[in-house]
Amino acid sequence: MKYNQPPKTLGNQAGRLVTELHERGKTIFSYADVEDITGLSSKSSRSLLLRMVNRGVVTRLKAGLFILVPFEMGREREYLGNPFVVARELCGTPDYYISHASAMEIHQMVTQPQLVVYTTTPKFLRSRFVLGTEFRFVRCKVEHFFGYADHWVTKTEKVQVSDLERTIVDGLKQPEYCGGFSEIAKGFWMRREDIDSGKLVDYALKINVGAVIRRLGFLLELFEIKAPRELERLRERLTMTYSILDPIVPAEGK
Numbered sequence: 001m002k003y004n005q006p007p008k009t010l011g012n013q014a015g016r017l018v019t020e021l022h023e024r025g026k027t028i029f030s031y032a033d034v035e036d037i038t039g040l041s042s043k044s045s046r047s048l049l050l051r052m053v054n055r056g057v058v059t060r061l062k063a064g065l066f067i068l069v070p071f072e073m074g075r076e077r078e079y080l081g082n083p084f085v086v087a088r089e090l091c092g093t094p095d096y097y098i099s100h101a102s103a104m105e106i107h108q109m110v111t112q113p114q115l116v117v118y119t120t121t122p123k124f125l126r127s128r129f130v131l132g133t134e135f136r137f138v139r140c141k142v143e144h145f146f147g148y149a150d151h152w153v154t155k156t157e158k159v160q161v162s163d164l165e166r167t168i169v170d171g172l173k174q175p176e177y178c179g180g181f182s183e184i185a186k187g188f189w190m191r192r193e194d195i196d197s198g199k200l201v202d203y204a205l206k207i208n209v210g211a212v213i214r215r216l217g218f219l220l221e222l223f224e225i226k227a228p229r230e231l232e233r234l235r236e237r238l239t240m241t242y243s244i245l246d247p248i249v250p251a252e253g254k
Contacts, residue, residue, distance in 0.1 A: 013038055014052055018068060025156055027068045027081065028061070028089045061130055065089060080131045084153045087119045087135055088160070090128070096121040097148035097160040099138060100177035103167040106151060109187030110179075118177055120145075120162070120170065138170075138177065147203055164191060165200040169207060172215040181215065188219055197227040201234060213237050 010018060020037045021029055034045040049066060052058045056077030058066045067086070069079040080086060084098050084106070097103075100118035104110050116134045122145050125137035147166030152158045162170060171177070171184040178184055188195070197220065204216050217234045220227060 083117045084159045085157045087117045097162050099162045103162045104187050169203045172212045197230045201230040
């Protein structure tokens with residue numbers, strides 16, 4: 001049983017490390033942070049962290065990346081922390097933003113919690129599971145990396161999140177990462193008073209994907225958004241290419 005595992009005692013080095021990490025506001029940290037704080041060699045730092053993991057003081061998120069387990073967790077030895085902060089750290093690059101269904105959750109465009117954390121980045125990253133939570137990374141072109149802002153997700157941590165309009169455009173481009181077109185439509189309706197239709201169309205035209213332009217035009221007309229100029233801008237970009245409204249809905253036919 002877990003209660004027969006070693007107690008969460010801290011030696012001098014571990015105690016100093018935990019204290020300094022808290023003072024630096026780095027509850028998620030790497031081997032380099034340990035070496036910098038303790039002055040230990042790479043080998044000794046790894047040995048110290050292994051002992052701390054075994055005692056449940058820290059949790060390993062991935063190779064070389066760890067998180068402090070809060071003291072108030074008691075005997076619990078595994079801790080994920082805020083999943084959006086973890087996604088930021090897993091990216092390992094400033095070029096990222098929380099996107100798709102995860103951004104919809106942050107923008108209060110959904111009615112139930114999401115089970116997958118989506119992050120968009122120009123960098124190629126494989127999806128991974130950490131303590132039962134799936135982190136999925138969506139690759140985008142460098143020229144399409146725009147439309148995001150800082151958002152506080154805890155009292156001390158902020159992450160980059162797609163803004164309201166970019167969240168909608170990403171959903172229209174890849175509905176499968178948002179639960180389907182119907183979920184995008186629901187989210188659009190929930191936040192319709194706050195959406196900047198001009199910015200929304202600007203983003204859609206900058207992405208320049210026919211399916212996005214068609215789906216956005218459909219939403220604007222469906223919800224009778226009074227934006228005649230924006231609708232005309234979309235119509236000017238329409239082509240004869242056919243686009244499925246909701247690609248995750250099975251096609252029906254004889």
